[in-house]
Amino acid sequence: MKTNRRTLVAYFSHTGENYAVGVIEKGNTAVIAEMIAEATGGTLFEIVPVEAYPATYNECIAVAKAEKESGARPAVQGDVAVEDYDTIFIGYPNWWGDMPMAVYTFIEKHRWQGKTVIPFCTHEGSGLSSTERRLADACKGATVAKGLAVKGTTAQNKRDQARREVQAWLAKVF
Numbered sequence: 003m004k005t006n007r008r009t010l011v012a013y014f015s016h017t018g019e020n021y022a023v024g025v026i027e028k029g030n031t032a033v034i035a036e037m038i039a040e041a042t043g044g045t046l047f048e049i050v051p052v053e054a055y056p057a058t059y060n061e062c063i064a065v066a067k068a069e070k071e072s073g074a075r076p077a078v079q080g081d082v083a084v085e086d087y088d089t090i091f092i093g094y095p096n097w098w099g100d101m102p103m104a105v106y107t108f109i110e111k112h113r114w115q116g117k118t119v120i121p122f123c124t125h126e127g128s129g130l131s132s133t134e135r136r137l138a139d140a141c142k143g144a145t146v147a148k149g150l151a152v153k154g155t156t157a158q159n160k161r162d163q164a165r166r167e168v169q170a171w172l173a174k175v176f
């Protein structure tokens with residue numbers, strides 16, 4: 003593990019009602035992001051949209067679908083100087099086989115030349131879908147490492163198992 007690298011853990015995660023886990027106060031991806039930050043000494047940054055996604059699952063999936071279909075770039079709050087880091091973990095839930103559009107808003111604010119990007123996602127069956135390739139396209143000039151996909155139910159309800167999955171993957175990519 004290379005702890006001398008300047009490491010950022012940027013993630014998006016949704017609270018409220020979610021698929022298979024009921025109403026949650028900490029999002030599934032947030033759980034994994036915190037494990038990664040703890041293990042790597044990285045700085046956490048949460049990508050938060052200016053306009054919150056609906057808390058209700060059915061409404062949230064409808065908004066997310068419309069955003070994906072239109073290629074929306076919803077505004078996000080605050081920012082972090084990605085340029086100051088060498089390795090950037092990017093975490094997100096799998097939404098309709100893609101990253102939430104707010105993650106693209108964040109990515110497109112920055113320059114990625116020479117950076118190492120390490121993806122991770124939570125999901126309920128689709129894994130990473132094609133998000134590693136999409137990240138490689140969006141983060142121009144970055145090297146994109148092999149991502150981790152953890153089931154949201156595992157992240158939320160089986161933390162010891164989730165931590166083992168995170169550690170085994172970090173040993174390979176970090």
Ligand SMILES: Cc1cc2nc3c(=O)[nH]c(=O)nc-3n(C[C@H](O)[C@H](O)[C@H](O)COP(=O)(O)O)c2cc1C
Nearest residue numbers: 015016029030031095096098099124126127128154
């Ligand atoms: C809008 C929306 C779309 C989703 N689409 C998918 C999907 O296409 N494939 C999948 O496996 N899970 C899908 N899910 C489930 C989430 O990926 C899963 O619950 C994830 O762990 C949520 O992470 P979070 O709590 O960090 O937001 C979707 C959930 C939502 C809310």
